[in-house]
Amino acid sequence: KAYLQLDYLRQNLSQIISHSDIWLSILGISIFWGMSQTLLVAFPAHFKMLTGSDNAAMANLILSTSILGLIVGSFLAGSMSKRHIALGLIPFGSIGMFGALAWLMLAQTKLAMAVSIWSFGFFGGLFIIPLNSAIQYFAPPAHEGRILSGSNFFQNIAMLGMLVLSSVLIYAGANLQMLFAFMSLALLILSIYTIVIVPHLFARLLIYPILKTKYALSVEGLENIPQSGGVLLIGNHISWIDWLVLQIASPRAIKFVIYRKFYEFWYLKWFLRLFKVIPISEGASKQSLENIAQRLKNGEVVAIFGEGHISYNGQINTFAKGFERAVQDVDCAIVPFYLRGLWGSSFSRASKYYKELTQRRGRREIIVAFGKALPSTTSAEQARQAVIELSFIAWDVFLERQSPLMHNWLRNAKTNLFKTCAVDPLMGKTSNLKFITAVLIFIDLFKQSLGKQAHVGILLPNSTIASIVNMALFSMGKVPINLNYTLNEGVMAQVLEKSQARHVITSTAFLEKLQTKGFDYAQVLGDKALRLEDLRQRVEKASKIKALIFAFMPQ
Template sequence: MGPLFRIAGFVSFVTMMFLNAFVDLGHKIVIQNTLFKTYDGDAQILLTAIVNALILLPFVLLFTPSGFLADRFPKTSVMRASAWAAVAITLGITLCYYLGWFWPAFAMTFLLAVQSAVYSPSKYGYIKELVGKESLAVANGWVQATTTTAILAGIFFFSGWVLVLASLAEVVMAYRLPQTRAGAAMAFDWADYRSGRYLKTNLGAAWDNRVIWLSIIGLAVFWSISQVILAVFPAFAKETLGETNTVVIQGMLACSGIGIILGSIVAGRFSRDHIETALIPIGALGIAAALFLAPGLTAAWMHGLNFLALGFLGGLFLVPLNALIQFNAGEAGLGRVLAASNFVQNIWMLAFLGLTVGAAFAQLGGLTLMLALAVVALAGALYTLYQLPQSLVRFVIARIMATRYRLRVIGLKNLPAQGGVLLLGNHISWVDWAMVQMASPRPVRFVMEREIYERWYLRHFLDFFGVVPISRGSSRQAIKTVSELLDQGEVVCLFPEGTISKNGQLSEFKRGFELAARAAGTGVIVPFYMRGLWGSRFSYASAKLKEDRGEGRARDIVVAFGAPLPRESSAERVKQAVFELSVSSWQTYVADLETLPRAWMGSAKRNLGRVAVTDSTGSRLTNRRLIAAVLLFTRRVRALAPESAVGILLPASSAAAIANLAGLLAGKSVVNLNYTASPQAIKAGIASAGIRHVITAERFLRKLEGRGIDLGPALADCTLHPMEELRSGIGKGEALATLLLGILLPASWLLALFGRRAHPDDTAAILFSSGSEGSPKGIELTHRNIMANVRQISDVLNTEADDVVMANLPPFHAFGLTVTTFLPLIEGIPMVCHPDPTDAVGTAKAIARYRATVLCSTATFLRLYTRNRKVHPLMLDSLRIVVAGAERLGPEVREAFMLKFGKPIYEGYGATETTPVASVNVPDTIETDTWKTQAGSRAGTVGLPLPGTSFRVVDPVTLETLPTGEDGLILIGGVQVMKGYLKAP
């Protein structure tokens, strides 16, 4: 609801729809109530049917002109002119009311219907122009709910002047709508109109598209049944209940309106970002059941509940049908299609009303007619079920999966409504097919390995969904089948990787799809990217990652469709498009990520007894003790530093982890100062960030002095707060109380009591460049940047249950802050800290002593391990992955490290501006069932972009994308790209 109502003009449009429906139905209800009070039995049914016919006839007679106006002129202009016409007509109706002219007022119903007939294609066609394809179903749900609310309001609040005021308000709302462009220039040929050529052509626009035509028929049957119920039920109520009170009868009918409102809203929620077609057979079956129940009910309240259910199921039925018509109709002919829809629906309604009049003359009675309606509804429901069996099965599967998965679809406008489409995207899990089909409003045929297809417990199910099996080494027939399906206008999905990803990354795109696409005579390629299934139980992610990603609420799945590509597109071009889609998918995902303190607190609370941080000196902090320490220091940081940023001067250590978390929890931006930079650069950074207070440690300052580093001049304008001093001010009672609070209170309470509210887009950290090329630049990284990069890295790292991160990189470097500090804290991985990355022996001892499994470093530091004889190969035996970044990894370092320790180094790439990791090599993997391998690394490269990241090599001058293999300027896009440079214009 939120995003939809933020669209400019949507609130005005919905308000206008309410007023329009209120005016249309208000007068009709006055006339119907007069007939009910004046006439009985068959005469009442006959006159009520005539009123309904007066309302329906203009939609038949003006079918072609109304569609022409909607396609030729701006839809907003047509709506404004129609709104002014309503003002004039309602003034005439009000005059008839005051003069007691019943029969002229009766006839004015026709004029009001003419206005509605002209209005209708423009207002319903405007929905697609206003909200786009992605929100069609949700918007239709709100429109249906709004118009039904207006009908209910018209039942109880009606008078001539109220109708006039509502019409004037409708004019005001029409002028508040965003202006739309006119259609193609064309003239209306009255000769073609009179001869019926227009009728044939315009009906053909709907008939030629099977989805549109069947949707129109579904709407026609529903509204025809509704019209008959409105005409018959008053007499039926008199006949079976002895009810003569119009308020009671209108109240029972009003329950159906309330039901439609609720059903429409629910249908919109089920169809968020896509069109849930499975609601159609569910609604149809429910409507038939409600109609069969009606004749047997013996009390007004029973009929009220039954009408409530009937309306609710009707809402489920109507919303996806209307959305399918709008989705599948082309932009240029949308008005004609909607006018054709009105024409067919009203012909059906007139036919049903004609049968109703005939039944009245034959004196069949209301009970017989209600039973006849139930039979018609059942026939329609069975036909709907026959047409959409896959949708219903898919819906049942989706509802089962909805307890753990929540689907979001972006780029639905890129999926053509008609014609052959070859969907190509990443393959992450065993349930990818279900997510793609749920995201698509069109049926999808999937290509699958024959080895899986032939399994006896799957084959019948896969045949039901029209799966195309493909055999390794003999795929010629499958390629032919795919090309034929594309020529037949179907949607075919193929996973070009040929296997499920073993590491969460994109694998090589096989070229088989190129043959199928080029062999087809028509169709386009639509790339897609799925985010959220890596780490699910259906993926190849590690057990720990599955456990971590399974915590809390339902998993968010994002399916992003990209702009259509030509059928001739190469595997490289398609893969690049998929990479770029990963960025938009991750942007949708990270929009809901928590701030760093909130994410850390949740992780720490889930692992209270587990060791969180260990210093190489031997001191350990469990998560419960770390929580207490952070809370205690948060109070002090908040009290000592009123500024928005706080400086931190500490090496990799438990103290640095506490200081950074406390600063963030206090609502500050943390600025880890680069103590290896020049005093001038440090001082410039402090002034730029507005730092007045710096958290440090006396012991660390002494060590720096021992190395000849005097930071006194650089820190002259700041107040230093040694951790030792802050800790000495904490009493035992306060420490014990805070420890107990940290254990007993939930994370949300602790954050509320101790923390300060922060937004994910607030600056979490400011990191400064060295200043080697002038004044140091401050890079602002938001909570969202860091959280996104943490999630990206942990996904490809595929964290194991026994992982331990070796943290020796300084936190003033993005590599040290994000990868070896925040990542283990937030992902619940124990970290071992050593303050000096140049101390190869000390680091190696810490790795051996605490069985570290992950080492992130630089080529310079890794070279020290290979050259130092005191670093024995067994000291690094526990490492399962070694990653190098921040500088180029030379082949001599890689080879020397492999020769001495038997460990490959996986090179990555990034910058402080990318938080920092943008790409990385990862270990190769093998699937023992099929013995398929997935290459994750290639020596001499920086690996594949992280999920949610896209690289593009462009010409430095023109910025045009260069062919694969050519050198150029690298552009990086992704969710981890910085907020910006500090105080930069």
């Protein structure tokens, strides 16, 4: 009975319309599929009018290119939406579809028609994928099935309605050029509307490809951002592009708080108004705080950089307390965030030397980490502590993704083979070339002496040769154990037993020097000792030449 009385349908529709993000997404998808049906019905007549041919197979073949375009566009949209929803593709896709239909009106050849039809499908893929993703993201889990069912209902109604309307117009002899012009105009209006609704996301889409040439972005803790309701994001401030990076990482539109003195610049004011930026005075004016509170009550996302200024040292400094007054009477979530990787970029306040040093590593890896939501009663110091905890998580993620130590060392050493990398009294200045050559020689020697044992002891002073031995063992996948040569013989024996090291790389000269200071390890080491003096005698001239040649070769 409830089904026949359309009670379920009304419940589904009310659930959809009550959520503006879901409703606008479904409306956009429905418009796309409705226009696709119009194109499907009208194109054969348009094809006949321009070519004078009744070849239905050719007309259908040209129409089928839209499917290929849709596949490519959908795949591209998916690849651009890893770990975030690329909502900025929506206006880009609608502008592209407008251009494709406008081109179709002017197309005079079969190839031009096929390209315009393919383009319509391609930009359609860019248009509908983020919309479908937005529906699934914003839909509450308990009502997701109902919302998806309602979405299909609207899409089918749009397709059926446009199919019937197009068929009637064509049967009545309507001007097909005018029909395509009307569709193009509708898409242009839709494009303008989406740009006005999500200007920051559209701008993000235009700027992000440029940033990707130098930056690689990843997001952690995205699930910690509530899908709806007021959210205050608070975190560290490292560079002039923090706002852009944060918006790229967030699936929800963010309203940023900015100092009024920047907001009042005449050449920025119109731009900042378009993006609905919230100006605030240095004293945290009452009006500004009320504005923030109202945005949060409206269910929007507001971002504040807790320190109130771009960092001068890359560290997390004291957080201002102004936000506490803004949220004291607001039921909202406070989500901490941490930006890692922007210190040392061209947009930060790092020193020139540090910027040059970090830029040698290639593309900079940026991590945006969102923490678990905090209550609105959270103090400035508690928020700061939450951001500090996030910094450890972000750095752990960063370190896990890094190449092994020896890979980074070799890559950096290869950039300048003749640069001095180590200095000590015994070997003097050692260049990268000499260091690499020595490491390769020791690898050959250790392969013969160490076999498959994993743990190897090292009893050498802090020196260039000790660094070379360590790097050689790391490169072989072994675990070097640098022994403390100030331990007494009994403790040293216990350390060797627990480390399970069957060999200890040392030096006769160093052992004799330690003996004069009261540390006699000769008996403790016994036959475990691999002395550098003995290893040196086994190095042949051919091995040195071979290692030198390999040191010159590209990595």
